[in-house]
Amino acid sequence: MSEQNEQTEILREILKWQRFAGFREVKSVLESILNTPEKKLAYQLSDGTRGTREVIQQSGLKSDISKMWKEWRKQGLGETVSVQRGERFKRSFNLEDFGIEFPEPALQAQAAQTMTAVPAQSQTPASPQQSLSATVVESP
Numbered sequence: 602m603s604e605q606n607e608q609t610e611i612l613r614e615i616l617k618w619q620r621f622a623g624f625r626e627v628k629s630v631l632e633s634i635l636n637t638p639e640k641k642l643a644y645q646l647s648d649g650t651r652g653t654r655e656v657i658q659q660s661g662l663k664s665d666i667s668k669m670w671k672e673w674r675k676q677g678l679g680e681t682v683s684v685q686r687g688e689r690f691k692r693s694f695n696l697e698d699f700g701i702e703f704p705e706p707a708l709q710a711q712a713a714q715t716m717t718a719v720p721a722q723s724q725t726p727a728s729p730q731q732s733l734s735a736t737v738v739e740s741p
Contacts, residue, residue, distance in 0.1 A: 628699040634676060641696060641703035643669065649682045649691030659706040
């Protein structure tokens with residue numbers, strides 16, 4: 602085994618134990634800071650691909666997400682990423698990895714409601730005979 606491969610293996614082993622050691626602590630911090638369903642969802646949506654408007658709209662937050670992002674960054678829960686029109690927050694942790702539940706984004710929930718609210722088109726038989734034949738089941 603080359604020295605570089607050996608060092609890589611050692612680093613992987615250290616990382617594995619470091620994750621294990623910090624799991625409970627990170628989960629505790631996430632649960633205390635993200636203390637509402639809206640904050641949990643806003644954090645989960647903050648993956649660096651969405652802007653402030655999109656996160657607020659999908660999470661249902663009534664407060665300033667920029668201030669939350671700043672606070673979360675100070676707490677070590679994420680980092681700033683540069684985008685074409687400025688900066689965004691990118692979370693460091695996936696809440697699913699910690700078993701922390703969060704609500705469905707508003708847009709997905711609305712789409713699901715719309716799909717279930719649309720009634721299925723019923724096909725009306727042209728004649729009573731067609732109706733009767735549609736309900737008759739042949740026995741083997």
